[in-house]
Amino acid sequence: xxxxxxSGADIIVKALVDLGVDTIFGYPGGAVLPIYDALFRQNKxxxxxxxxxxxxxxxxxxxxxxxxxxxxxxxxxxxxxxNAVTGITDALMxxxxxxxxxxxxxxxxxxxxxxxxxxxVGITRHCSKHNYLVKETARLGAVIHEAFHIATAGRPGPVxxxxxxxxxxxxxxxxxxxxxxxKTYRPRVKGDLAAIEAAxxxxxSAERPILYIGGGVINSGPGAAQLLRDLARLSHAPVxxxxxxxxxxxxxxxxxxxxxxxxxxxxxNFAMNQCDLMLCLGARFDDRVTGRLDxxxxxxxxxxxxxxxxxxxxxxxxxxxxxxxxxxxLEDMVKLWRARGLQPADQQDWWxxxxxxREKNSLAFRQEGAKIQPQHAIRRLWEATHRRNPIITxxxxxxxxxxxxxxxxxxPNKWLTSGxxxxxxxxxxxxxxxxxxxxxxxxIDIAGEASIQMNIQELATATQYRLPVKVFVLNNEYMxxxxxxxxxxxxxxxxxxxxxxxxxxxxxxxxxxxxGIRIETEDQLDAGIAEMLAHDGPVxxxxxxxxxxxxxxxxxxxxxxxxxxxxxxxxxxxxxxSAEALV
Amino acid sequence: xxxxxxxxxxxxxxxxxxxxxLVDNEAGVLGRIVGLFSARGYNIESLTVADITQDEAVxxxxxxxxxxxxxxxxxxxxxxxxxPVHSVTDLTELGPHVERELALVKVAGTGESRAEALRLAxxxxxxxxxxxxxxxVFEISGSTVKVDQFIELMREVGLVxxxxxxxxxxxxxxxxx
Ligand SMILES: Cc1ncc(C[n+]2csc(CCOP(=O)(O)OP(=O)(O)O)c2C)c(N)n1
Ligand SMILES: [Mg+2]
Numbered sequence: 001x002x003x004x005x006x007s008g009a010d011i012i013v014k015a016l017v018d019l020g021v022d023t024i025f026g027y028p029g030g031a032v033l034p035i036y037d038a039l040f041r042q043n044k045x046x047x048x049x050x051x052x053x054x055x056x057x058x059x060x061x062x063x064x065x066x067x068x069x070x071x072x073x074x075x076x077x078x079x080x081x082x083n084a085v086t087g088i089t090d091a092l093m094x095x096x097x098x099x100x101x102x103x104x105x106x107x108x109x110x111x112x113x114x115x116x117x118x119x120x121v122g123i124t125r126h127c128s129k130h131n132y133l134v135k136e137t138a139r140l141g142a143v144i145h146e147a148f149h150i151a152t153a154g155r156p157g158p159v160x161x162x163x164x165x166x167x168x169x170x171x172x173x174x175x176x177x178x179x180x181x182x183k184t185y186r187p188r189v190k191g192d193l194a195a196i197e198a199a200x201x202x203x204x205s206a207e208r209p210i211l212y213i214g215g216g217v218i219n220s221g222p223g224a225a226q227l228l229r230d231l232a233r234l235s236h237a238p239v240x241x242x243x244x245x246x247x248x249x250x251x252x253x254x255x256x257x258x259x260x261x262x263x264x265x266x267x268x269n270f271a272m273n274q275c276d277l278m279l280c281l282g283a284r285f286d287d288r289v290t291g292r293l294d295x296x297x298x299x300x301x302x303x304x305x306x307x308x309x310x311x312x313x314x315x316x317x318x319x320x321x322x323x324x325x326x327x328x329x330l331e332d333m334v335k336l337w338r339a340r341g342l343q344p345a346d347q348q349d350w351w352x353x354x355x356x357x358r359e360k361n362s363l364a365f366r367q368e369g370a371k372i373q374p375q376h377a378i379r380r381l382w383e384a385t386h387r388r389n390p391i392i393t394x395x396x397x398x399x400x401x402x403x404x405x406x407x408x409x410x411x412p413n414k415w416l417t418s419g420x421x422x423x424x425x426x427x428x429x430x431x432x433x434x435x436x437x438x439x440x441x442x443x444i445d446i447a448g449e450a451s452i453q454m455n456i457q458e459l460a461t462a463t464q465y466r467l468p469v470k471v472f473v474l475n476n477e478y479m480x481x482x483x484x485x486x487x488x489x490x491x492x493x494x495x496x497x498x499x500x501x502x503x504x505x506x507x508x509x510x511x512x513x514x515x516g517i518r519i520e521t522e523d524q525l526d527a528g529i530a531e532m533l534a535h536d537g538p539v540x541x542x543x544x545x546x547x548x549x550x551x552x553x554x555x556x557x558x559x560x561x562x563x564x565x566x567x568x569x570x571x572x573x574x575x576x577x578s579a580e581a582l583v
Numbered sequence: 584x585x586x587x588x589x590x591x592x593x594x595x596x597x598x599x600x601x602x603x604x605l606v607d608n609e610a611g612v613l614g615r616i617v618g619l620f621s622a623r624g625y626n627i628e629s630l631t632v633a634d635i636t637q638d639e640a641v642x643x644x645x646x647x648x649x650x651x652x653x654x655x656x657x658x659x660x661x662x663x664x665x666x667p668v669h670s671v672t673d674l675t676e677l678g679p680h681v682e683r684e685l686a687l688v689k690v691a692g693t694g695e696s697r698a699e700a701l702r703l704a705x706x707x708x709x710x711x712x713x714x715x716x717x718x719x720v721f722e723i724s725g726s727t728v729k730v731d732q733f734i735e736l737m738r739e740v741g742l743v744x745x746x747x748x749x750x751x752x753x754x755x756x757x758x759x760x
Contacts, residue, residue, distance in 0.1 A: 125615055126622050130666040133610065150666055184607065184669045310660035313653060 005171035008137040008163065009034035012101065015144040017044045018176045021072050023063060023436055024048070025056040029076025031103025031116060034168035048436060048465060051457035053080050055429035057087020057158075058455070061096045062433030065416045066391050066441075068221060070097040070151050071433065077103040078116030081162075082123065086423060088158045089127040093420025094244060095219055097156035099147045100128075106166040107135055120162045129157030130185075135164065138172040149180040154187025155308040156219055187307055191324030196332045198320055199279065199303045203333075204342040206277035208300075208350045209237040212260065215244030215419070216282015216306060216326045218412045224327030225249070225412045228281065230334045236344045238354060240268040242283050243404055244419045251408035257354070258363070261289040262555050263401040266362035267354055269553075269561035272297050274353065280304045282326040285316040286420070287583075295560030305329045362553045362566055363405050370521040374399065374474045374545040377525060378406040378446065381472060384529045389414065390442040391434045395427040395451030398480035398551045403446040405551075425454030428471060432458060435467045442470070442533070449475040449542075450499050459512035462538045470532055472541045473505065476549070484550045489580060491573040509540035519543040557582035595651040599628070600675040601682060601752050602659065603760075604644040607667035608634045615665055616644060625658050626650060629684075629727075631749035641669065647727075647750050672760050679755040685748040686730045691718040692741030700740040707733045718743070 006014065012035055016024070025048045028036045039047050050056040053075045060071025075084050081102040091098045105114040121133045130150050134143050140163070147159040203209055211232060217224050225248045232239050232255050239249045240260040249256055258265035260272055269291075272278065278300045283289070285304075290296045293315060302318035304311070305326055312321040322329055367376040378399075392407055393416040394400040400417055409415050416434060418426040427445040435443045445452075452473055462469050482497040506516030515535050519528035519542070532539045550571075553564045558579030565571060606612045613632055620627050629647040634640075648658060655673065662671045674680040688709070690700045693716075700719060704711065709723035723733050727750060734745055754760040 121611060122614070125611065126618050154664075182666070185666045308664060310657065310664050312660070314657060317653075 003173050003175060006174050007034065007038070007171050008140050008168040009038035011137065011140045011172065011174040012144060012163070012168070013038045013042055013045065014174055015141045015176075016072065017042075019145065019148050020069070021045055024072040024074050025050055025059045025063070025433065026074030027053050027056055027076065027080060029080050029103065029116070031077035031105060031165050032074060032080075032101075032168075034165065035074060035101070035103070035163075047074070048432075048461065050429065050461050052455060053083035054086050054425065055432075055455045055458045055461070057084050057091065057098065057100065058423070058426050058429035059433035059436075059461075060098050061087065061091050061094075061426075062393060062416050062430030063437040064096050064098060064433075065430070066413050066434040067437040068413060069437070070099055070148060070156075073098060073100040075100070075102055076116065077105055077120065078118045081118055081120040085123060085127060086421075088124055088160065090418055090421040090423045090426065091158040092127050092129060094418065095156050095215060096158065097151040098158040099144070099151050100158055100160045102160060102162045103168075104133065104162045104164040107164045108166070110164065120160065124160045128160045131160035131162065133162045133164075134167055136172075137167050137170040140167065140172070141174040142177055145177050145180055146182065149182060150185060153182075153185070155216075188323050189307070189325045189328055191305065191322040191329040191332060193332065195320060195322045196329060197336060199305075199322060200333050200336045200340075200342070202277055202301060202303060202320070203235050203237065203279060204337070205345055206237070206275075207345050207347060208274060208276040209235060209279065209344075209347070210271050210275040210277070211235075211237050211239045211279050211281060212242075212272065212283055213239060213245045213248055213281045214242040214283025217245055217248035220282065220325055220327035222412060224330055227327060227330035227334055229253075231330055231337070234334065234337050234342070234344070236347050237279070238271055240264070240272065242286070242289055242419070243417060245283065246404060246415045247409035247412045250410040252410060259404055261286075262291070263405065263551055263553065265405075266360045266553055266564060266566065267357035269555065269564055270357045271354055273561040275300045278302045280306075280318070281330070282306060284311045285314065287315070290316060291555045291563075292558055292560045295562075297561075360566065362564070367522065370523070372519070372522050372525055372543065372545045374402050374476065374549055375406050376522070377474060377543050377545055378402050380525050381444070381446070381529055382407045384526070384533060385442060385444070388442045390444055391416065391431075391438060393417065393427040393430040393434060393443070393445045395445070395447045395454075396422045396424045396481070397448040397451055398476070398484060398549075399446055399448045399474040401481075401551045402474070407446070424451035428452060428455050428458045428469075429461075431469045431471070432461055432467055435462075435469050436465070444470040444472055447471055447473045448480065449473050449477065449502055449505070450479045456508070459509065459514055459538070459540070463513040466537070468535075468537050470539045470541065472532070473543060474545045475502075475505070475542055476545050476547045477502065478547060480549075481551070487550060487573065488556060488571055489573075489575050505540060505542040515539045517541045595653075597649050597651060598655060598675070599647065599649045600655050600673055601680070601750060602646045602648060602662070603672045603674050603752060603754075604646065604662055605669040606642050606644060607669070608640055608642045609667055612642070612667045613644070615667070616646075616662065619661055619665070620648075620658075623657075623661065625654065629749040631751050645749070645751050672754070674752050674754060677754055677760065680752055681755060682726060682750050682752040683724055684727050684730050684750050685722070685724045686734065687712070687746045688721045688723060688734060688737055689718060689743040689745070690721065690737050690741045691743050693717065696740040700737065703733070703736050703740065709733060
């Protein structure tokens with residue numbers, strides 16, 4: 001069929017519709033006016049106008065992470081594109097599929113320092129999975145389809161498509177391409193069967209196995225989470241998760257040891273240290289997870305399943321690698337295990353040691369008196385909401401770690417947090433994106449009073465689109481996580497970590513058309529949460545919590561899994577010179 | 584499978600590897616590759632690039648790099664996941680391959696040293712491609728070691744300047760790799 005010619009802008013919209021896009025997050029400007037006009041003339045795609053381009057990207061991440069579908073962003077050239085860079089980097093670090101469309105000055109102006117010109121493909125080259133500068137309208141449709149393919153295939157990530165204004169204006173024919181197969185980019189999905197067999201043998205014969213899972217299980221889709229349960233059931237192995245993997249395995253399952261790593265549980269970190277077989281599924285041995293490398297799980301054999309082979313042996317040497325999609329590999333492992341009627345080795349001794357570590361009760365906290373302990377606030381929030389299966393987003397800091405420790409997740413795609421980049425300001429826009437993708441869900445941003453101010457302007461976006469998102473601030477009047485490190489490393493010299501001149505958050509929320517609630521004492525906590533949940537619009541809760549609490553347990557930088565600090569009285573205020581340089 | 588040695592990366596000895604990378608000949612592809620090396624702190628000892636197909640659609644980039652085996656494996660994996668990269672071949676790992684480098688070497692002098700330069704050039708099969716009464720420009724090709732040696736010798740007989748092309752390499756045998 002020879003269709004009639006369309007403008008580049010119309011081709012973009014048509015391609016997005018063909019790709020099943022229903023929502024895009026963006027902010028207009030000179031270099032994308034043709035696309036905005038094309039959006040005006042259609043009604044299949046809903047455009048969500050954010051208040052800052054960084055928030056558009058985080059919102060798209062929230063949408064993607066909670067729905068499993070790629071997020072789409074549209075921003076103008078120059079400052080629009082540079083404002084988006086933090087979000088793009090965040091999505092790269094956390095493997096979130098995004099397509100980011102940026103306007104660019106007309107092709108004949110590129111390189112002339114034209115108004116609002118920047119080298120978007122240069123700037124985003126190393127913070128995107130791939131990027132394009134499209135110089136011909138005739139290529140536009142194919143590039144957009146290819147961009148979606150690359151964003152979602154293999155290890156997901158953000159793809160940037162930079163589109164000069166004259167390319168948006170010129171016309172060409174557009175045809176929906178048949179199935180895309182990239183000529184060079186073809187990630188391997190099925191794992192090598194011989195390697196999978198070896199892994200199954202190792203797992204079946206292990207006396208002290210552990211499944212160490214990460215965000216890859218969630219990226220692989222809900223089927224992978226189910227297969228993970230099957231494998232855990234069959235193998236009796238305990239399961240621990242990274243920050244990014246929370247929800248892929250049910251927190252209530254007796255085989256779950258909780259999160260591992262810097263703020264992980266005692267039992268998870270000790271089990272990682274003492275295991276004889278580690279099966280890593282879609283995680284990447286990040287430094288927050290491993291602690292000091294030369295003391296990391298010294299006596300285990302390690303199997304690493306990942307769709308991205310560049311993650312193999314990057315920081316930790318493993319004994320067996322399986323390149324493939326975690327879901328597919330799990331499926332083969334479960335099938336093989338069943339077909340061969342395998343039985344796990346005797347793990348009695350292993351589980352009795354795990355019970356011993358669990359008895360440390362490393363997440364314990366004491367709620368006494370009127371002051372609200374932050375952990376307690378999260379626990380009450382969980383009690384009040386978990387039956388509704390809420391989607392939780394976070395900002396970055398202590399509140400994020402406390403939420404990871406004390407809010408239990410039973411399902412994947414319910415926990416949205418900035419892991420790899422640790423971007424303050426992620427939570428509110430991510431909640432907005434998640435709410436748009438899941439209109440019926442309860443979406444709560446568990447925030448810190450410092451982080452929330454980094455994208456506070458997005459309160460208006462929620463108001464505009466009548467999104468009933470909730471922001472629950474654990475207000476400790478400190479950049480708590482920074483202060484915690486100052487307590488640990490600099491003898492408590494709190495340089496610039498006090499949150500001075502805070503706004504009256506209740507009034508601020510009201511000014512944006514939100515309901516504002518302040519919770520000051522423990523006796524107001526449950527009522528405040530109930531009031532938040534009872535209101536069907538957006539609610540901002542300013543929950544004043546204990547100001548000096550620090551987040552434990554903790555593996556200090558430069559320490560190993562078995563050198564965890566369980567409580568503040570173990571903190572000396574100084575670290576070795578060699579550890580001071582570690583992040 | 585026997586458990587491997589437990590000490591971390593005990594064999595951190597730097598090795599020199601020649602990587603042959605086939606890429607889509609698209610704008611920015613060289614930037615992607617060079618940027619990957621600088622962003623991740625890998626070494627580049629030599630880099631050459633040119634398109635190699637009739638339609639100019641594919642280029643071969645030859646990179647000589649050095650680092651511990653673990654880093655070389657990382658470099659290969661990181662290159663391989665770049666979208667426009669068709670293939671990465673570690674020629675050093677693959678085994679028999681040929682490596683050649685081209686250099687232009689300018690030498691100035693008269694009398695005895697001029698005669699000596701010409702004599703040495705003969706031994707190295709370097710051809711004079713420009714001649715004045717005061718100078719030569721020699722063209723030499725061969726292994727990096729041979730080119731290095733020739734340049735070293737020319738220092739003693741009036742070396743003025745050098746332009747080197749960087750290493751190009753192919754695997755031996757009938758197959759394309
Ligand atoms: C954009 C950005 N800037 C700086 C940091 C460093 N940082 C990490 S946590 C933190 C403090 C966060 O304070 P708050 O939001 O109040 O959370 P709390 O730790 O008090 O719970 C800072 C400044 C960061 N992660 N992101
Ligand atoms: Mg705070």
